[in-house]
Amino acid sequence: MRLxxxxxxxxxxxxxxxxxxxxxxxxxxxxxxFQFAALAVPKKGTSIFxxxxxxTDELALSGLIISLLMIAFARERHEDEFINHTxxxxxxWAVLINFLLLLVATWVFYDESFIDVMMYNLLTILIIFIxxxxxxxxxxxxxxxxx
Amino acid sequence: xxxxxxxxxxxxxxxxxxxxxxxxxxxQTINAIETNRxxxxxxxxxxxxxxxxxxxEEIFSLERGD
Numbered sequence: 009m010r011l012x013x014x015x016x017x018x019x020x021x022x023x024x025x026x027x028x029x030x031x032x033x034x035x036x037x038x039x040x041x042f043q044f045a046a047l048a049v050p051k052k053g054t055s056i057f058x059x060x061x062x063x064t065d066e067l068a069l070s071g072l073i074i075s076l077l078m079i080a081f082a083r084e085r086h087e088d089e090f091i092n093h094t095x096x097x098x099x100x101w102a103v104l105i106n107f108l109l110l111l112v113a114t115w116v117f118y119d120e121s122f123i124d125v126m127m128y129n130l131l132t133i134l135i136i137f138i139x140x141x142x143x144x145x146x147x148x149x150x151x152x153x154x155x
Numbered sequence: 156x157x158x159x160x161x162x163x164x165x166x167x168x169x170x171x172x173x174x175x176x177x178x179x180x181x182x183q184t185i186n187a188i189e190t191n192r193x194x195x196x197x198x199x200x201x202x203x204x205x206x207x208x209x210x211x212e213e214i215f216s217l218e219r220g221d
Contacts (some may be wrong), residue, residue, distance in 0.1 A: 090184035090193050145183075152171075152186040 014083040023078030030071030037065045038127075069130070076134040084145070094144050102137035158215045161189050163207045178202045 036042035047063040084091050109132060113125040164174055171185040178199065187193035195203070204211045 086181035086183075088180040088184050089196050089199060090180065090187055093193065148183045148187060148192075151190065151192075152183055 013081065014087065015078060015081050017083050017085050019078040020082035023075045023082065026071055026075035027079065030068050030075055033064065034068035034072055037068055072131060073134075076131060076138065079138050080134050080141075091145075094148075095141060098137050098141035098144065101140050102133050105136050106133045156194055156215055156221055157191070157218050158188065160185070160203065160214060163203075163209070163214060167207065174203075174206070177206055 033042070043062040043064045044067075047067065049061055049063060106129070110125075110129055113122070113129075117125050160174075164171070169177075171189070172182050175182045175185045179202075180199065184193065184195075188195050188199075200211050200215055204214055207214065
């Protein structure tokens with residue numbers, strides 16, 4: 009059985025390479041108001057396309073989403089039905105844990121800090137999936153060496 | 156579900172890697188099947204049976220609770 013929708017294996021590393029700078033720019037723009045002067049858009053109006061703004065945060069979030077998608081959807085070196093099974097199971101875990109965390113956060117965080125939670129929540133499904141999937145693969149490798 | 160893949164492999168003196176290569180999966184997959192952490196698809200079960208020259212039932216059998 010072949011699962012479509014997967015990228016070549018090298019995207020795991022390409023994604024990681026993009027993830028680091030996107031994360032740094034994202035954190036800097038969110039907490040220290042860092043902006044690239046070249047990305048300023050001096051337009052008039054109220055929509056996101058016409059109001060004066062800087063595109064640094066848009067760039068950072070796009071970079072984070074795209075790089076995490078690359079890592080999550082990269083084919084393993086030897087993609088077979090067992091890896092495929094682990095992959096699907098890990099998505100199931102990711103969705104479940106993501107919403108459990110969101111449920112807890114709903115009751116724990118308010119106002120401004122909840123906005124932060126929502127922002128992190130944009131990425132947590134992908135992050136939990138990547139951690140869980142790779143953890144299971146690493147555990148299998150350890151078990152295999154033991155046998 | 157139980158299986159006798161380890162025994163069949165020993166009879167043919169094949170390593171997990173040999174078997175993995177012959178049926179086109181990773182060594183990790185063979186290991187997971189042998190240690191009952193993963194139930195293979197019918198396709199994979201048939202491929203293994205064919206390779207060992209046995210029927211699927213001779214290699215795989217149901218356990219209590221299956």
